Amino acid sequence: MAVTIYNTLSRSKEEFKPGAPPLVTFYVCGPTVYDYIHIGNARVFIVFDVIRRYLEYRGYEVKFIQNYTDIDDKMIKRANEQGIKVSELADRFIKAFEEDVAALHVRPADINPKATEHIPQIIELVERLLQNGYAYISEGDVYYDTAKFPEYGRLTKQKQDELLAGARVEPGEKKRSPLDFVLWKQKKEGEPAWESPWGEGRPGWHIECSAMSMHYMNDILDIHAGGTDLIFPHHENEIAQTWGAEKRPLARYWMHAGYLNIEEQKMSKSLGNVLTVRNLLEEHNPLDLRFLILSAHYRSPLNFNAELVVQSRAGRLRLQEMLVNLLAVFDEAGQSSGEQEQKLRSDLEETKNRFVEAMDDDFNTADAIGVLFDLARNCNIYLKEAHPYNSQLLDEVIQFFRQVNDILDIADISVPESLDKEIAEMITRRDQARAEKDFATADQIRDELQSRGIILEDTPHGTRWKRK
């Protein structure tokens, strides 16, 4: 059995064969740091975070790179609007990005290269493209000559003439073809600029990813990923650049995460429906957002609204509760083994297999989560019917779930914080009242606690509590 990945390049699922296993080089296009990230951005980062973790679970050593685009038109425009330097803007939103993404339990990349810190590598790449005849200088700008690269359009599945048919031609173009794209932009007044063989200027958007991935990986990337909208022109251009310089592909597998829509519509500033992670986290648990995103396949479009978050929360808590319940009875478990144990053990084995099968199949998290629900039910049945429990078996289930949670990161299994003394006393008082069949008092205390966000559960093993 092997991991299978849907490769945008071939539009089909392929067996995953990295160039130098167990190493996997994985580059995800990162944010342009001119604003807070929105939930659509978050989908991409969450999805590839999980894929990265799963590959590690499967024994690969993943080298994970995610860039920061800290110089481009949007950056300059925004910095000017705010009357600050581009670098200040970048610093501010890189920090915000790191905070938001950490809140969503997305693990930091191994390397976060910034475009502005790789100007020499970018210049060198542009020079090589010029030397190799894949680029030309036009009035101080340097452009990629797409006509020189017959493969241009392969990722997009369009021929050059088809792309040309839809291309927008602007007056005063300095390009030979509308498909050509800028590698180096001549400085305009008030813009940050760097010295180059072509005068002062700055890099075009697409060149940084090629330059930095080549600089840090120095070989074909195993996986290059991003949002669907990066297929054209961004990734198409990256492929062209790397080929022009190295005569080799940029990456083996191209992965693209589907859109996240708001009320069936794409998020956009003009529609005013952009939901930032920052705002959403004020109202929602980050794990609920994660769970919702992972409950659909990463390539499918995913609709998003607050109701869906609430709906998926209920399901997520079901899984979380299962684990909490297992942990709660673990200390009292013994050695018993019988039919119930056999049943659960075989359920567990089946679950493990099905989970890996689902994830191996192009990271089908939706299917994988479905498998976990089946395990949850079987565990609950065991907890209800077996008694006394088998501690080793419980441990195996707990370990499995912890492993899964290390990949998906959807359950909060941190040890509950100790209760306030006052609340603990209230629970004790209620237990006494219940023992004396003074249910009016007991219910009053329960209501009081509920208004403070504490839910009580009376189990055969005593009263448990949890936060709402």
Next chain:
RNA sequence: GGCGACAUAGCCAAGUGGUAAGGCAGAGGACUGCAAAUCCUCCAUCCCCGGUUCGAAUCCGGGUGUCGCCUCCA
């Protein structure tokens, strides 16, 4: 105009030739002092029309609808 994706129950969502996973919501039941949690039961023939096949949600053709890319965009 070119290219592409998708259409599965009230909602979310797997399944890509062998007779519809799972979750949420809902109904009934068990458990409970009552709850909560949990368990049991119930709840779809897969947008439409043709075709291929012993057999199709799954393949092919034709519709309809939604969305996306072709311009910055995750």
